[in-house]
Amino acid sequence: MASVTASSVSISSLSCSLKQNQVFNLKKVSFSVSRKSFPSLRLQPAHRRFHVACAAKPETVEKVCEIVRKQLALPADSAVTGESTFLSLGADSLDTVEIVMGLEEEFGISVEEESAQSITTVQEAADMIDKLVEKKA
Amino acid sequence: MRGSYLRMKLHCLDRKFFHSSPSLAPIQLPSPMETHLWYVIPSEVKSKALLNQFLDILSPCEKENVFQMRGEEPRKRALLARALVRTTIARYQINSQVSPRSLRFRKNIHGKPELEWQFSDHWLSPPLHFNISHTSSLVACGVTVNSQIGIDVEEKNRTIKHNILSFARRYFSKDEVQFLADILDPEIQRQEFVKLWTLKEAYVKALGKGFSGAPFKTFTIRYNGGGGVNPLENLNCEAQEIVVDTSDEPIELTNNWQFELLELAGSHYAAICMENNFSSEGKRTVPVKLTVWKTIPFLEEECVSGTDAVKTISGSK
Numbered sequence: 001m002a003s004v005t006a007s008s009v010s011i012s013s014l015s016c017s018l019k020q021n022q023v024f025n026l027k028k029v030s031f032s033v034s035r036k037s038f039p040s041l042r043l044q045p046a047h048r049r050f051h052v053a054c055a056a057k058p059e060t061v062e063k064v065c066e067i068v069r070k071q072l073a074l075p076a077d078s079a080v081t082g083e084s085t086f087l088s089l090g091a092d093s094l095d096t097v098e099i100v101m102g103l104e105e106e107f108g109i110s111v112e113e114e115s116a117q118s119i120t121t122v123q124e125a126a127d128m129i130d131k132l133v134e135k136k137a
Numbered sequence: 138m139r140g141s142y143l144r145m146k147l148h149c150l151d152r153k154f155f156h157s158s159p160s161l162a163p164i165q166l167p168s169p170m171e172t173h174l175w176y177v178i179p180s181e182v183k184s185k186a187l188l189n190q191f192l193d194i195l196s197p198c199e200k201e202n203v204f205q206m207r208g209e210e211p212r213k214r215a216l217l218a219r220a221l222v223r224t225t226i227a228r229y230q231i232n233s234q235v236s237p238r239s240l241r242f243r244k245n246i247h248g249k250p251e252l253e254w255q256f257s258d259h260w261l262s263p264p265l266h267f268n269i270s271h272t273s274s275l276v277a278c279g280v281t282v283n284s285q286i287g288i289d290v291e292e293k294n295r296t297i298k299h300n301i302l303s304f305a306r307r308y309f310s311k312d313e314v315q316f317l318a319d320i321l322d323p324e325i326q327r328q329e330f331v332k333l334w335t336l337k338e339a340y341v342k343a344l345g346k347g348f349s350g351a352p353f354k355t356f357t358i359r360y361n362g363g364g365g366v367n368p369l370e371n372l373n374c375e376a377q378e379i380v381v382d383t384s385d386e387p388i389e390l391t392n393n394w395q396f397e398l399l400e401l402a403g404s405h406y407a408a409i410c411m412e413n414n415f416s417s418e419g420k421r422t423v424p425v426k427l428t429v430w431k432t433i434p435f436l437e438e439e440c441v442s443g444t445d446a447v448k449t450i451s452g453s454k
Contacts, residue, residue, distance in 0.1 A: 070298070071298055078207075079207075085205070087206075088205045088206050088207050088211075089207055090206075090207065090208070090211050090273075092271075092272070093338060093348075094291070094295070094297065094334060097308060098297055098298055098299060098304070101299060101304065101307055101308075102298070102299075104307075112349075113348055113349040113352040113353075114349040116348065116349070117347050117348045117349045
């Protein structure tokens with residue numbers, strides 16, 4: 001049951017992110033297709049990135065975008081999507097640390113330095129959040 | 138007169154653009170335990186022709202990164218940062234083999250950018266280390282020889298969205314939180330926070346292991362000096378030493394790192410952290426010579442050491 005649920009979540013998030021930035025996600029799509037387990041989509045922790053890439057709910061991504069916009073004082077209509085890197089949006093290291101802190105507060109999670117360092121995009125942050133929230137539950 | 142001199146130089150550059158890249162004056166390498174600091178003020182760089190010359194010396198990857206930035210100003214800053222690094226480093230090793238464009242960079246295993254040396258039989262240069270930092274209004278590059286270096290610059294009036302003590306409790310060490318909590322004036326507390334942030338960043342960048350290699354909570358940076366128990370008594374005293382203590386490493390090892398904290402261009406705090414390979418028995422620090430230039434690559438430079446543009450706040454003596 002869990003794997004079926006997981007597969008429907010991941011498919012919808014893949015198609016959701018395809019709309020945003022086709023070039024970037026092409027890599028993700030082809031990677032998942034090449035995996036033998038794709039049809040049943042049992043999310044193995046084997047490749048952490050793959051698992052993480054399929055986990056984020058659209059609402060989480062949206063919430064992260066909101067927090068990032070607020071931290072970087074970006075106008076509400078500025079283009080912030082899953083693929084946006086904090087750096088390209090104008091965040092320096094202090095901003096990034098504040099963003100992580102903002103995410104911790106919003107979602108009630110705790111992010112270790114190692115994980116924080118590997119987050120460079122909105123999508124990566126959302127993926128990590130969903131994973132941590134899931135672990136907490 | 139200065140205005141017209143600049144205009145004349147720009148005019149020459151505009152013509153030269155179509156013929157060859159502009160020449161760079163060579164500069165002598167820093168000696169061991171000497172730091173060179175170069176900075177650019179982006180708002181002073183207006184010439185499109187000059188910006189194109191900068192673009193011209195970047196690698197394809199660097200160009201891509203520049204264009205990924207959103208907005209003209211962030212793009213300009215990213216461009217200036219790479220141009221500053223390439224032109225500056227090229228000046229230290231002028232010979233027929235080196236040009237700003239020919240320099241190769243790579244990242245160490247933790248992701249810290251470093252120079253990739255191309256040794257030839259005839260040319261052996263001492264290892265040159267560099268580190269960049271920038272804010273929305275200043276781009277800086279520190280250079281040393283034989284010594285790891287980390288720099289961080291922040292605008293003096295930088296504010297954070299979170300409450301300072303909440304932020305410090307989350308990310309800084311207990312002693313640092315105490316140091317900030319003891320400051321009653323919110324403005325001074327904010328300033329000290331920003332200075333502490335730059336020092337911590339500079340240290341982590343000097344170590345080159347990334348944020349997770351030296352989590353901010355695991356080390357304390359403090360001012361040591363003047364004998365006062367309360368460091369605030371000696372805050373603006375140049376005799377103050379800045380030291381780092383880690384909970385993990387024995388005290389001897391952390392003596393390897395020396396700090397300088399400056400007020401730069403009247404608008405920024407700049408922290409420089411470098412490795413100290415020369416301390417003798419009993420003496421924690423060796424004097425560090427710092428030379429600072431304000432520059433626009435290819436165009437002009439001005440040594441600003443000893444002027445109002447460079448004010449030492451604390452450091453090694």
